[in-house]
Amino acid sequence: MTKSYGLIAGMLVGALCGCSSSGGEASMAGGTDNAKPSGGTYGGGNPRAAAGGSTGSLGPAVIGGGTAALPPEQEQSLTFLAPQPGKRYVYVANPTRDSVAVIDSVSLAIAEVTPGDTPTYVATVSGEDVALVINAGSSTLSVLRTTDAGTTVSSPLPIVKGANAIAIAPGGAHAVVWFDVAQPNAKILSGSFQNVSLVTLSAAGDKAFTVTVGFEPSAVVFSDDGTAAFVVTKDGISELRFASLQTSAIAPLVRIESSAAAASSPDAGTASPDAGAVPDVDAPSLDEGSGAGSSSEDGGSAREAGVVPMLPDAKPATPDTAPAIAGTGLPVDVSVTRDGHWAIARRDGRNELLLVDLVGNSVQSLSLSSPVTDLDISDTTDTAGGDIHAFAVLRDESKLVRIAIPDGFTGAAPLDIWPVTGETVGQVAISAHGKYAVLYTTAVPIERLVVSPLLPSGTFAPKGVVLQKAIRAVAIAPDERTAFVVHTKVTGNPSDPGLTVDEAIDRQYGYSAVSLEGRFATLQTTSANPDPFAITPDSSSVFVLLRDDAANLRMAEQMSLTTFQVKDFQLGSPPNAIGALGGINHKVFVNQVHSEGRISFIDWDWDSGTVESVTGFALNGRIRQ
Amino acid sequence: MKRAYFLPLLLVLPLACNDDPQSGGTPSRRVMPIVALDESVAYVDGTSGLVFLLNLADPALKPRLVPTGKSPVAAEKRKGANNQLLVLTHGDPGSLSTQSEPARLVLIDPASKDPVTIELPGRYDQLAQSDDGAFAILHYSATSSGAGGSMLYNPNDLAVVKFASNTVKSRPIRSLGSVPDQVYFSPPGSTLFGLQRNLAVVLAENYVTILDLDRDDRTEITVPLVPDGKRTVEPVQVLFDMAGPAIYIRADGSNDIFQISLIQGAPVDQNASGTSNDFHVSLSLLGAGSALSDMAMFGTGDSTRLLVTAPDSQQIVILDPTTGSATSIPTGTQVDRILLFKGPSPKSSQSQDRALLLGVGTGATSVVFADLRDIETAQGLAIESWSITAPVVDITPLPGNMALLKQGNGSVALSIVNLEDRTIEPIGSSGLLDDVTVEATVRSRLWGTDGANRLEYLDLVNNGQGRLYSGEVIVDRTIANILPLAKKSADGNRYLVLEMLDPMNVGYVTLLNADLPDRKGARSAYGFLLTDTFQRGQP
Amino acid sequence: MTTIRQGFVILSTVALLPALPAAAAGPAWPATQAVMPVASEPELPTTSWEPLRFTVTAEIQSAWMLQDDARRLWGKRNVGGAGLCFSYDAVEVSSKMTLGLDLSWLATAVSTTMASTAAGLDLPEKSSTQVFNLGLSLRYQVFRWLSPYARVAGGAGWAALTVGSPGFDLRDREFLYQGSAGAGLLLRSPGVRIGHSRRWPLLALVGRVEGGYIMGNATNFSLKLHSDGSIKDPIPVAPVSVGEIARRFPYLRVSIGVAF
Structure with a gap:
């Protein structure tokens, strides 16, 4: 089990699609969504939102009235490991100045380095002050290594053209750089739809070479030991075993059949924008601090770089990743086990589950009694006696099905089919170490969720928790004690006359914290969308950013996950990104929109709560002292 | 014989010669403005380099003449509890016929017979003193005409004088394209990170330089105020918050207040020679949104706030240096000057931070009182406007929370403002x-x-x-x-x-x-x- | 002060005097004269070398300021003055040697501006002296018309200094005294009787050229702001000492007059 966690941040891609300023632009590293525990580490983001939602956002925060037949679940691309900094330094790219600001969270000193032409996308190695920067102007990659003596910049490494996403393996020895068409600012370029760059990181010298994979890679997942990467593509999963890849090659591909099922599916409706898209991938686990804690100076473009810092051993129960399109029959919710042997997926709108043998290059399917609305994985093989299970939600039957991997697919082990009587559940989130399952639905405005312990193995005792507002997304803290719930907002003004208290509450934004053991919930209404958010690595607090430019609201709000008390921090400029620092720093950083660049560091110790801000990255970079 | 009579003619000829003196075209005397010491006054004759010390208690009023050196360029009273006159001379670069003379800083004490002379490493023409008179910094002005005769010189060379030891050290500073313009000193008796510390902030166009005066072997810290050369800002006002610790700078041409935070510990990129300071700085911009004319600091600790005036937009802005947040409050009139005071008001007997805001030279015909506690919350409720009879051209604070307004609309008019009662009392003048x-x-x-x-x-x-x-x-x-x-x-x-x-x-x-x-x-x-x-x- | 032209005319006249018919030298003085019976008054000669005891001359004096402070005061090295001198041959020590007394008055006035080698000052300055001297001279007749002499004199007077423009001027007047020693040449023409009667006096032209050295007390002006009297009970103004100015200088004195 890893000693420290990266930040669990509810990095909502939609929040990053903010307004631009005339100043420099900084890219944000860190993936946005798809944080799901599995055997490998996840290093890619799938920005696809639910149907109709903006890319990578939490999906529509505001919902209208009730529904008759249940609509599709809103897959929330919740990312809690948003742009992450290194251990002590935060990296902010400024493409217009061809520079990257390296901000010391302790001294607030800022140094400017010039890695190359138009540095845009940044990702950091978990727990280290090492950052990878994509120089978009020259299609090269630079590696920044920061010590107390300063930052060294490696020679630019050639990478695939148009690359805009970075995934870093646990341990930081390898990284995969690729072109993600789902990025909001992705430009379709020729020749890059099936190439990824495999980067070997070493203080003795960094190397990069090109590997050919399946069509349109959408995510990269790593094995827990960092020896292999699995590139999820439209064709299937391409396998990159680092030890056997020393030069350019074609990566072995395990095909996952998709188009035939899509054509015959009775639920296939109007082709969605994502029809035929790459299967979405759930993060099998979360790395710590591998994302660069950079944020956009211009108010944030949408999810940058597709890097999701990971907790190697923690399994934050993130909800499902990229939005599934109802009835397409496409394989979605792809997860990979820690050892990289197995991958699971479900067919959208179908009752079929798929088990991919990444070693044996085979695919098995399992049919359940009704369509699967969500699929999650729990891989506790890093602990003694641990095992791997897939959890599938059958919303039509209000059941949760637990399937042992691989025996459940072969019939060697029976399926555990657990009814959730009296509740409507369409999604499941499993806690980091498989202790709890949280079941809920985002399809209809139901103000309840269901919590069940899962340990000892085989336990299922669901209990309902009453909330005050409907659910938009759920995240479970790494310590498995608290669940963080982001609510939807009903259209309308809460101040309208004649409203009941409940109606007024429903018309407000808000979030709740739920004690999993005691099933005690606290609602906190907010004046703005609580997005993005971040849970501190020690699970002591959750920070949400509240921003309403029209109302001049710019604030970071801290809720203690121990006492559920709330504290506000006014900010000088509209915030657009949040991340946490690892190591000894008990600080979160909040990036804000400012022409010269502004970042604030907030001490998350409840008694301290100091805020330090630094503005003017370029200026600070020119200080001579 | 006859010729002998011509002799007297020859002898008288010299009488007819007019041995003219050096006539016409001589320059006038250059006397510097009078300097008032505690009990005497001093005139410095820039022509002769003599100081005429007039002891007012002397019935004969016979001045004491003290030579200083050639070409005195500045004379002022030493600050603090020091009754001394400081005279800065250029000296003489010399020529074939005249000996060169170094530039000097001369300290003349009326009670002492001999002045103290400090020879300077350069022919500076600007003198800046710390408030306690412990330090002086000499530098060249931006319009210096050749440093007293030198053709080539470093205009960024400073001389730091420590009066405790009457020593001087040359401390050239790095330039980011300009030359020093003004020097501000930290409040006397300040401590920084547990040590007694005297800092100097040297202002120049587009950047400022911070010097640790107590440790003259340390390098200076240069802080740019613009990231590139596309615009110009001129720093004009400095406030020290040694408890922060931070230095705040207001600059013409910028809508931001520059907050330079002082952080303990050597900078990350220490130079190899080990002459870095034991502290370093980071810069933040506190945006006020409009051109600023004055700045004042109130509150302590976490309550520290900056009050700035933005006359063009007829508002004041309260800046929180911790968060960088800015609260704008309209004043309804152009105010460009702040007079801070602590005292009660007509509505509250509590002694709190308050301010009188006025437009000096803006033509404004009203003044504004502001209650500063919780002003960010109260906003418009915390300010009160009062009409005045004529625009203000100058204000002088008086003891007892009073102020004298000098107003003008052709002739001089005066009013006394009681800051606590918020009354404005005209003083009659006949127009003469x-x-x-x-x-x-x-x-x-x-x-x-x-x-x-x-x-x-x-x-x-x-x-x-x-x-x-x-x-x-x-x-x-x-x-x-x-x-x-x-x-x-x-x-x-x-x-x-x-x-x-x-x-x-x-x-x-x-x-x-x-x-x-x-x-x-x-x-x-x-x-x-x-x-x-x-x-x-x-x- | 006489101009160059006037001086030249006078001296030319003196130079031309020898062209006039020389008169026989008159008897020495005091001479014992026999009483002649007067039958009728015979015609007296029109010129005579008879000694003439009284002399009135106009004189000009040129002094050279050797000290810097005096030069600064006067603004120049050479300072001239003019005056009158009345002499009386008191004692005939011998037939050729005569002891004389003289009383003279000399005035000097200079307007200048304060200046120095270092830097200038546009301060108008007026300096003046008025000195009365009493001299004693010993004269030896070499020729009837030429007598070298030595002279010592002592005198007193006052010196005045005004600095500044009217309205803001500083003034002072100081007492001065001096002594001088010099030597010179006396030139005279034969006496001319204007009328034919003895009752008419003899008049002769006399000229002197004398050089010497004057030593006097140093002048220490204490300037005060001049009040024109328009202010009743003015505020007392402290005087300003401008420094001690030496009065020691060589001089050249030329005088022309008549003896009778």
């Missing part, structure tokens, strides 16, 4: 009032002249004869300047020195008793700059 001098430190007395030989005074507080008691003294000649001294002379009198109109530039003062001014006790000294002129070799 030419100029006023406020004596705020000892007696709170207003001195005025009609531009001729009439001197009037008005007690702003009760000095024994009632408040607003007025008196008049007529002197013999036209009064040019009024200079009340702060301390009593050896004869027990505190003097009011009137500089009289002196077209001959030979020195003309009239002395009155500042506490009980009366013509009968008046004395004058005229022509004292000619003392011993025929023996000195130059006037």
Whole structure:
């Protein structure tokens, strides 16, 4: 089990699609969504939102009235490991100045380095002050290594053209750089739809070479030991075993059949924008601090770089990743086990589950009694006696099905089919170490969720928790004690006359914290969308950013996950990104929109709560002292 | 024989010769403005380099002549509790016929026989002192015409003088394209990270430089105010918050206040020679959104706030240096000057931070009072506007939370503002009032002249004869300047020195008793700059 | 002060005097004269070398300021003055040697501006002296018309200094005294009787050229702001000492007058 966690941040891609300023632009590293525990580490983001939602956002925060037949679940691309900094330094790219600001969270000193032409996308190695920067102007990659003596910049490494996403393996020895068409600012370029760059990181010298994979890679997942990467593509999963890849090659591909099922599916409706898209991938686990804690100076473009810092051993129960399109029959919710042997997926709108043998290059399917609305994985093989299970939600039957991997697919082990009587559940989130399952639905405005312990193995005792507002997304803290719930907002003004208290509450934004053991919930209404958010690595607090430019609201709000008390921090400029620092720093950083660049560091110790801000990255970079 | 008679003719010829003196075209005397010491006044003759110290207690008013050096360029009283005159000289670069003379800083103490002379490493022409008079920084002005004759010199060379040891050290600073313009010193007695610390902030166009004056072997810290050369900002005001610790700088051409945070620990990129400071800085911009004209700091600790005036947008802005947040409050009038005070108000007897805001030279006909506690929350409720009879051209704080407004609309008008009661009391003047001098430190007395030989005074507080008691003294000649001294002379009198109109530039003062001014006790000294002129070799 | 032209005319006249018919030298003085019976008054000669005891001359004096302070005061090295001198041959020590007394008055006035080698000052300055001297001279007749002499004199007077423009001027007047020693040449023409009667006096032209050295007390002006009296009970103004100015200088004195 890893000693420290990266930040669990509810990095909502939609929040990053903010307004631009005339100043420099900084890219944000860190993936946005798809944080799901599995055997490998996840290093890619799938920005696809639910149907109709903006890319990578939490999906529509505001919902209208009730529904008759249940609509599709809103897959929330919740990312809690948003742009992450290194251990002590935060990296902010400024493409217009061809520079990257390296901000010391302790001294607030800022140094400017010039890695190359138009540095845009940044990702950091978990727990280290090492950052990878994509120089978009020259299609090269630079590696920044920061010590107390300063930052060294490696020679630019050639990478695939148009690359805009970075995934870093646990341990930081390898990284995969690729072109993600789902990025909001992705430009379709020729020749890059099936190439990824495999980067070997070493203080003795960094190397990069090109590997050919399946069509349109959408995510990269790593094995827990960092020896292999699995590139999820439209064709299937391409396998990159680092030890056997020393030069350019074609990566072995395990095909996952998709188009035939899509054509015959009775639920296939109007082709969605994502029809035929790459299967979405759930993060099998979360790395710590591998994302660069950079944020956009211009108010944030949408999810940058597709890097999701990971907790190697923690399994934050993130909800499902990229939005599934109802009835397409496409394989979605792809997860990979820690050892990289197995991958699971479900067919959208179908009752079929798929088990991919990444070693044996085979695919098995399992049919359940009704369509699967969500699929999650729990891989506790890093602990003694641990095992791997897939959890599938059958919303039509209000059941949760637990399937042992691989025996459940072969019939060697029976399926555990657990009814959730009296509740409507369409999604499941499993806690980091498989202790709890949280079941809920985002399809209809139901103000309840269901919590069940899962340990000892085989336990299922669901209990309902009453909330005050409907659910938009759920995240479970790494310590498995608290669940963080982001609510939807009903259209309308809460101040309208004649409203009941409940109606007024429903018309407000808000979030709740739920004690999993005691099933005690606290609602906190907010004046703005609580997005993005971040849970501190020690699970002591959750920070949400509240921003309403029209109302001049710019604030970071801290809720203690121990006492559920709330504290506000006014900010000088509209915030657009949040991340946490690892190591000894008990600080979160909040990036804000400012022409010269502004970042604030907030001490998350409840008694301290100091805020330090630094503005003017370029200026600070020119200080001579 | 006949020719012998021509001899007398020859002898008389020399009588007819007119041995003309050097005639016409000689430059006038260059006398520097009078400098008031505690009990005496000093004139520095820029032509001869002599200082004429006039001991006012001397019945003969015979000045003491003290040579300083060639080409004095600046003279001022040493600050703090020091009764000394500082004279900065350029010296003489020398020529084939004249010996060179180094530039000097001369300290003249009226009580001491011999002045202290410090030879300087450069021919500086600007002198800046710390408030306690412990340090002085000499530098070149931006318009320096060749540093007293040198063709090539480093305009960014500074000389730091420590008066405790009367030593000087040259500390050239790096330039980011400009030269030093002003120098500000940290408040005396400040500590930083547990150590006594004296800092100097040197302002230049587009950047500032921070010097640790106590450790002259340390390098300077250069902080740019613009990221590139596309625009120009001119730093004009500095505030120190040593408890923060931070330095705040207001600059013309910028809508932001520059916050330089001082952080313990050497900078990350220490130089190899190990001369980095034991602290480093980071820069933040506190955006106010509009051009700023004045800045003041109030509150302590987490409550520390900056109050800035934005006259163009008729508002004030409260800046929180911790968060960088800015709260704008409209004032309804152009205010460009802040007078901070602590006291009660008509609505509250509590002594709190408050401010009088006014437009000096903006033509505004109202002033604004602001209650600063929780002003970010109260906003418009915390300010109160008062009309005035004429626009303000100057303001002088007075003891007892009072202020004197000098107003003008052609002629001089005066008002006294009671900051606590928020009352504005006009002071009558007949229209003849030419100029006023406020004596705020000892007696709170207003001195005025009609531009001729009439001197009037008005007690702003009760000095024994009632408040607003007025008196008049007529002197013999036209009064040019009024200079009340702060301390009593050896004869027990505190003097009011009137500089009289002196077209001959030979020195003309009239002395009155500042506490009980009366013509009968008046004395004058005229022509004292000619003392011993025929023996000195130059006037 | 006489101009160059006037001086030349006077001296030319003196130079031309020898062209006039020489008169016989008159008897020495005091001479014992026999009483002649007067039958009728015979015609007296029109010129005579008879000694003439009284002399009135106009004189000009040129002095050279050797000290810097004096030069600064006067603004120049060479300072001239003019005056009158009344002499009386008191005692005939011998037939050729005569002891004389003289009383003279000399005035000097200079307007200048204060200046120095270092830097200038546009201060108008007026300096003046008025000195009365009493001299004693010993004269030896070499020729009837030429007598070298030595002279010592002592005198007193006052010196005045005004600095500045009217209205803001500083003034002072100081007492001075001096002594001088010099030597010179006396030139005279034969006496001319205007009328034919003895009652008419003899008049002769006399010229002197004398050089010497004057030593006097140093002048220490204490300038005060001049009040024109328009201010009743003016505020006392402290005087300003401008420094001690030496009065020691060589001089050249030329005088022309008549003896009778």
